[in-house]
Every structure is written in structure tokens, then in C-alpha cells.
Amino acid sequence: MRIPYDEIVVLLAAILRANGFSKDRAVPAAELFADASRDGVQSHGLNRFPGFVTMVCDGYVKPEATPTLVEQMGAVERWDGNLGPGVLNAHQSMDRATELAREHTIGVVGLRNTNHWMRGANYGWQAAEAGCLGICWTNTEPNMAPWGGDRHGVGNNPLVIAVPRSDGHVVLDMAMSQFAYGRLGNHARSGEPLPVAGGVDSSGEPTTDAAAILDGGRVLPMGYWKGSGLALMLDLIAALVSGGKTTRDIADLEPEHSVSQVFAAIDLSGVNQASFHEAVVERAVEFVLAAGEGEAAPRYPGQATLSTRRDSGKNGVYVADEVWQRIKDLAPDR
Amino acid sequence: MRIPYDEIVVLLAAILRANGFSKDRAVPAAELFADASRDGVQSHGLNRFPGFVTMVCDGYVKPEATPTLVEQMGAVERWDGNLGPGVLNAHQSMDRATELAREHTIGVVGLRNTNHWMRGANYGWQAAEAGCLGICWTNTEPNMAPWGGDRHGVGNNPLVIAVPRSDGHVVLDMAMSQFAYGRLGNHARSGEPLPVAGGVDSSGEPTTDAAAILDGGRVLPMGYWKGSGLALMLDLIAALVSGGKTTRDIADLEPEHSVSQVFAAIDLSGVNQASFHEAVVERAVEFVLAAGEGEAAPRYPGQATLSTRRDSGKNGVYVADEVWQRIKDLAPDR
Numbered sequence: 001m002r003i004p005y006d007e008i009v010v011l012l013a014a015i016l017r018a019n020g021f022s023k024d025r026a027v028p029a030a031e032l033f034a035d036a037s038r039d040g041v042q043s044h045g046l047n048r049f050p051g052f053v054t055m056v057c058d059g060y061v062k063p064e065a066t067p068t069l070v071e072q073m074g075a076v077e078r079w080d081g082n083l084g085p086g087v088l089n090a091h092q093s094m095d096r097a098t099e100l101a102r103e104h105t106i107g108v109v110g111l112r113n114t115n116h117w118m119r120g121a122n123y124g125w126q127a128a129e130a131g132c133l134g135i136c137w138t139n140t141e142p143n144m145a146p147w148g149g150d151r152h153g154v155g156n157n158p159l160v161i162a163v164p165r166s167d168g169h170v171v172l173d174m175a176m177s178q179f180a181y182g183r184l185g186n187h188a189r190s191g192e193p194l195p196v197a198g199g200v201d202s203s204g205e206p207t208t209d210a211a212a213i214l215d216g217g218r219v220l221p222m223g224y225w226k227g228s229g230l231a232l233m234l235d236l237i238a239a240l241v242s243g244g245k246t247t248r249d250i251a252d253l254e255p256e257h258s259v260s261q262v263f264a265a266i267d268l269s270g271v272n273q274a275s276f277h278e279a280v281v282e283r284a285v286e287f288v289l290a291a292g293e294g295e296a297a298p299r300y301p302g303q304a305t306l307s308t309r310r311d312s313g314k315n316g317v318y319v320a321d322e323v324w325q326r327i328k329d330l331a332p333d334r
Numbered sequence: 335m336r337i338p339y340d341e342i343v344v345l346l347a348a349i350l351r352a353n354g355f356s357k358d359r360a361v362p363a364a365e366l367f368a369d370a371s372r373d374g375v376q377s378h379g380l381n382r383f384p385g386f387v388t389m390v391c392d393g394y395v396k397p398e399a400t401p402t403l404v405e406q407m408g409a410v411e412r413w414d415g416n417l418g419p420g421v422l423n424a425h426q427s428m429d430r431a432t433e434l435a436r437e438h439t440i441g442v443v444g445l446r447n448t449n450h451w452m453r454g455a456n457y458g459w460q461a462a463e464a465g466c467l468g469i470c471w472t473n474t475e476p477n478m479a480p481w482g483g484d485r486h487g488v489g490n491n492p493l494v495i496a497v498p499r500s501d502g503h504v505v506l507d508m509a510m511s512q513f514a515y516g517r518l519g520n521h522a523r524s525g526e527p528l529p530v531a532g533g534v535d536s537s538g539e540p541t542t543d544a545a546a547i548l549d550g551g552r553v554l555p556m557g558y559w560k561g562s563g564l565a566l567m568l569d570l571i572a573a574l575v576s577g578g579k580t581t582r583d584i585a586d587l588e589p590e591h592s593v594s595q596v597f598a599a600i601d602l603s604g605v606n607q608a609s610f611h612e613a614v615v616e617r618a619v620e621f622v623l624a625a626g627e628g629e630a631a632p633r634y635p636g637q638a639t640l641s642t643r644r645d646s647g648k649n650g651v652y653v654a655d656e657v658w659q660r661i662k663d664l665a666p667d668r
Contacts (some may be wrong), residue, residue: 017378072439074440076440105407106440108440145632163567163571172564172567196558220556223512226508226556232504232622233635240497240602240614283580284573288566291485293378298480
């Protein structure tokens with residue numbers, strides 16, 4: 001079904017209010033969930049909202065906890081997320097990174113002891129809207145076998161990189177697994193094969209059968225040894241910069257909480273003319289798009305976002321019927 | 335054959351001296367080539383040296399040109415490489431990034447108008463030896479079709495990430511293609527199939543046949559759309575931070591020269607105890623290694639480097655016979 005964005009925010013915020021969020025925190029948190037669905041990322045938007053409320057009810061997410069500054073060290077700051085809501089902690093941290101970037105050209109925030117940030121691209125778009133290049137990533141619980149292994153040993157540690165562009169920012173949001181678990185679930189339900197092998201089945205054979213991957217198999221890192229190696233590096237940097245936990249440490253915390261994240265912003269407005277920036281980005285994007293034709297032609301990262309957002313604005317945000325029902329069931333009596 | 339490291343450096347330096355390098359530049363440049371072969375990366379070490387000398391002779395690499403500071407902007411600096419030797423320009427830039435990191439915790443150097451840096455991991459090891467986290471990347475000429483395309487539209491833009499570790503630094507060095515062209519050439523010559531599909535053949539079918547990829551086919555980005563997207567982001571950031579050329583601009587420059595690079599160093603010694611650092615890295619690495627057994631068991635990025643380096647020290651650096659002969663043919667009459 002299609003629901004107007006504002007109606008979603010009102011309902012989500014009411015539910016958060018009933019679960020310990022103050023009003024000035026319930027609305028922005030609700031918006032960050034609604035934004036993900038509005039931009040077409042239901043798996044990390046409304047689909048996750050009921051689970052998020054459960055985490056709040058169970059005390060893993062502290063609605064009113066906000067990040068506290070632990071160390072100020074030049075262009076880098078270390079903050080403790082105090083297990084506050086991941087979406088609000090992440091948003092505040094990218095905001096702080098852009099402030100630091102105004103002063104030092106680059107600003108980096110290491111955030112420890114925080115919670116799942118839901119859709120990472122939200123914070124990339126945020127940096128780009130502020131006129132900055134944005135780079136951020138999070139570690140996760142171990143949910144992927146490193147290349148050569150058959151037991152979970154790395155997280156899928158999503159990485160987001162954003163570059164401002166006037167006709168729609170270029171925003172990459174990619175986990176270190178070849179496919180997100182959400183997408184595997186969709187394919188497992190529909191039976192449609194994955195476009196490329198996304199994991200191995202229970203006998204270790206590469207497969208495009210999502211159900212076989214989820215049922216006794218395991219996901220493959222993107223690029224095999226490459227995604228596996230990059231996942232470890234992102235985990236190490238996040239833990240070292242934030243002073244927080246690695247994927248290994250998070251393994252002991254069930255359900256997943258207290259993750260480590262890095263937010264970097266680069267503000268080049270003092271040195272790059274806007275026209276230089278536009279020309280660089282536009283020409284490079286144009287070159288990528290010109291490298292093929294047809295239905296599966298090249299796209300730039302984030303290309304679909306603005307059209308989906310426009311469609312959501314016009315026709316309402318797509319929400320699966322059962323998800324909307326589950327959310328309505330969480331609503332306080334009015 | 336196996337050649338002692340010092341003998342290699344002496345010969346390479348003599349050749350560089352005869353091609354316009356002053357003595358105090360010929361030796362470190364020779365060392366950076368020798369280091370790559372010593373560490374097992376022949377493809378970006380001595381194998382490339384004859385081609386490098388040709389670039390010098392043809393005037394694309396200026397032996398005595400050094401980077402000049404273009405902009406100082408807080409923790410970020412922009413340098414022009416003036417088409418100097420890529421290895422020396424890159425080494426100086428990572429050195430400068432670590433200096434900036436001492437002051438601001440993070441330091442970033444954008445380097446434009448430079449040349450191929452050969453083995454990127456050299457600069458990762460360099461940062462780690464200086465006690466810093468290191469992140470650097472380069473753009474390249476367009477040598478890969480973006481996902482969905484059938485014509486070159488992105489570079490394979492190698493990315494290096496290094497984290498210091500007392501028993502051997504953790505250093506990831508990965509191009510955005512699933513396989514380096516050097517490795518494809520090795521497999522094409524030997525006929526041994528690639529371990530996973532590394533490209534498509536001339537009819538567009540994924541294949542593990544390296545010869546078919548090189549002969550009318552094309553390489554695949556690592557992780558398909560993911561490596562394709564990441565390649566574009568790295569290209570954009572390198573050009574925007576350095577004020578230099580994108581992959582598209584480099585397409586017009588035959589042979590490849592005047593590339594753009596980013597060098598970042600993070601110095602956490604002011605805030606992290608060495609024991610904290612060691613524990614974080616050691617425990618995470620241990621967790622990865624414990625996720626599987628057997629011959630193809632998980633390894634951490636850079637794991638093989640130290641043992642190869644020790645073997646090279648003991649038994650000499652491996653150099654293919656024909657490569658050593660080609661290099662000897664370049665030697666000035668003595």
C-alpha cells in the first residue's frame with residue numbers, strides 16, 4: 001500500500017512517544033525511518049521499525065540517551081553513543097563531522113557504543129546536503145564467513161560514500177556481503193534466482209538460490225576475498241578511532257548492540273569553485289552512463305533515489321501491507 | 335632466479351641515474367620497486383621497471399620533478415605532483431599525511447598530476463611503520479566497464495588500507511577489478527583457470543578463462559555493481575580533493591599519466607594506549623583466522639608479506655629470468 005510520508009511520521013512518532021521518546025526526538029527518529037522507505041529502502045526503513053521498538057522495550061536502545069564527547073583531538077573526535085537510538089546518534093555524528101570539516105577541511109567522528117543506524121545512505125545524503133563529501137561506516141555482529149572460512153568471522157559492515165551533485169547526489173551504500181540479508185529474504189520468498197551467486201549452499205557450492213543460502217548455507221563477501229578483507233579493515237578502524245568494540249566483541253552481545261561507527265566529512269568549498277566541483281562530478285557520471293545501453297545499462301550510485309523519492313511524494317510511500325499492520329498494532333490507544 | 339635485494343637496488347639505481355635521476359632520488363625509487371618484488375608483488379615491482387624507464391625516456395615521467403604545495407587547508411593539503419616519478423611522489427605524500435596527522439590526528443594529502451605509484455601497499459606499510467592508520471588510493475585510466483556496461487567507463491582504482499600490528503601490519507591492497515591484469519596475464523599464460531569468474535568472454539558470458547577475458551572479453555568489477563560503484567566514488571574524491579583529473583580526463587592521455595591520488599593517515603597515539611591498539615587488532619585478526627581450517631583457510635590482508643619478505647632476505651628476491659635480463663639490458667656501460 002501507499003501511505004503519505006507525513007502520515008507515516010505522525011504514526012511512528014506517536015509510537016516512539018509511547019515508548020519513552022521525548023517529542024523533539026520522536027519526530028526526527030520517525031523521519032529517519034520514513035526517509036529510508038520513501039527512498040525505496042524498505043528493508044532498512046519501516047520494515048525494521050517493529051524490531052526497533054522491541055529493542056527499545058527490551059532496554060537495548062535507550063530512547064533519551066545522547067552521545068557524549070569522550071576525546072577532542074584536532075580534526076577527530078571520539079564520542080560515546082551511550083546506547084542511544086542508532087538513527088539519532090548517527091545523524092548527530094555526521095552533523096558534528098561536517099562542523100569539524102568547516103574548521104579543518106576534514107572532520108572525523110568515531111562513535112562507539114551506539115546502535116544500528118538502519119539505512120546508512122541517510123547520513124551520506126545528509127553530508128551531501130551540507131555540501132560535504134561524506135564517508136561513514138558501521139561495524140556489525142559477525143554475520144559473514146571470511147573468505148576461506150565456514151564460520152562467521154567478520155561483519156558485513158556497510159560503507160557509505162557521498163559526493164554532492166546538483167541533479168541528485170552520488171551516494172554509494174554497500175554492505176560487504178554480495179547481497180543484503182533483506183534482499184536474500186525477498187528472493188527466498190519469491191523463488192526468483194539471484195542475478196549472480198550470492199552465497200554457498202549447505203554443501204559449500206556457490207548458488208543463486210537465496211533459500212539455499214539462508215537455509216544452512218552462508219552469504220559470500222562481495223568480491224570474495226576483497227569484501228572479506230575490506231570488512232576487517234573497516235571493523236579495525238571503527239574500533240580504533242571510536243575506542244569501541246570490534247565485530248568480535250559484538251558477537252557476545254545478543255541481540256546486536258553497542259556497535260562502532262566512523263563519520264567523516266570533507267568540506268572543499270574553501271578551495272574548489274562550485275563550477276569545478278560540478279564539472280568534475282558531471283563529466284565522470286556522464287562517462288559511466290555512456291559505457292553501455294539497454295535495460296541493464298550502467299547507473300551511478302544513488303541514481304534511482306530521487307525518482308523513487310518523487311514517486312513517494314506524489315503517490316505515497318510504499319509499505320508492505322503486513323508491515324503497516326504490524327506498525328499500526330504498535331500504536332498507543334488514542 | 336633469486337637476486338639479493340641490495341644487488342637489485344644497485345642495478346636499478348644505476349639505470350635511473352643514467353636516465354636523469356639524481357643519486358638521492360635514484361636509490362629510494364629503486365628501493366620502492368625492489369620492495370614490491372621482495373614482498374612478492376612482482377607484477378608491480380621489477381616486472382614494471384622496464385616500462386617505467388620507457389616512460390622516463392619518453393618524457394611522461396620527469397625524474398627530478400617533485401610535488402609542490404598548492405593549497406594548505408587545515409588537516410588537508412593539495413599538492414601537484416608535476417609528473418614526477420609516481421613512487422617518489424606517493425612516498426613523499428604519505429610522509430606528509432603522517433606529519434599532518436601528528437598535528438590534527440588525521441592528515442590528508444590530495445596529489446594531482448602524478449604518475450603510477452606501482453605497488454600501493456608500499457605506502458600502507460609506510461604509514462603503519464610510522465604508527466599510523468593509513469588509507470590511500472589512486473585513480474587510473476578507464477580499464478574496466480562499469481556494471482551493466484560493455485565499454486570502459488571506470489578505472490580499477492586500487493585502494494590501500496593499513497593498520498599497524500606488531501607481528502606484521504594488516505595491509506589491504508585491492509584494485510576494484512576482481513583480478514589484477516597482471517594476474518590475468520599469468521593465468522592466460524599458464525592456462526590455469528581463475529578460482530572464480532574474473533570477467534566475461536567476447537560473447538559476454540562470465541568465465542574463469544583468463545585468456546578469453548583478455549582476448550575480446552572484459553574484466554569484471556569486484557563484487558559486480560559494488561566494485562563498479564566504489565571505483566567511481568574513489569575517482570570523484572581523488573579528483574575533488576586534489577583538484578586533479580578524473581579517470582575520464584585520463585582517458586585522453588596515452589600512455590596513462592597525470593593521475594590523482596589521496597593519502598590519509600590517522601595518528602591515534604595521543605588517545606589510544608598501545609596495549610588497547612594491540613588488543614583490538616590481535617583479537618579481531620584471531621577471530622578471522624579462527625573462522626575456518628585447511629589449506630584455503632582465512633588469512634588477514636597482508637599476512638603473506640612478512641614470510642615472503644623473510645624468504646627474499648634469506649634466499650634472494652625472486653625475479654623472472656626474462657625480466658632480469660631485460661633490466662640488465664637497460665644498464666649503462668660501466
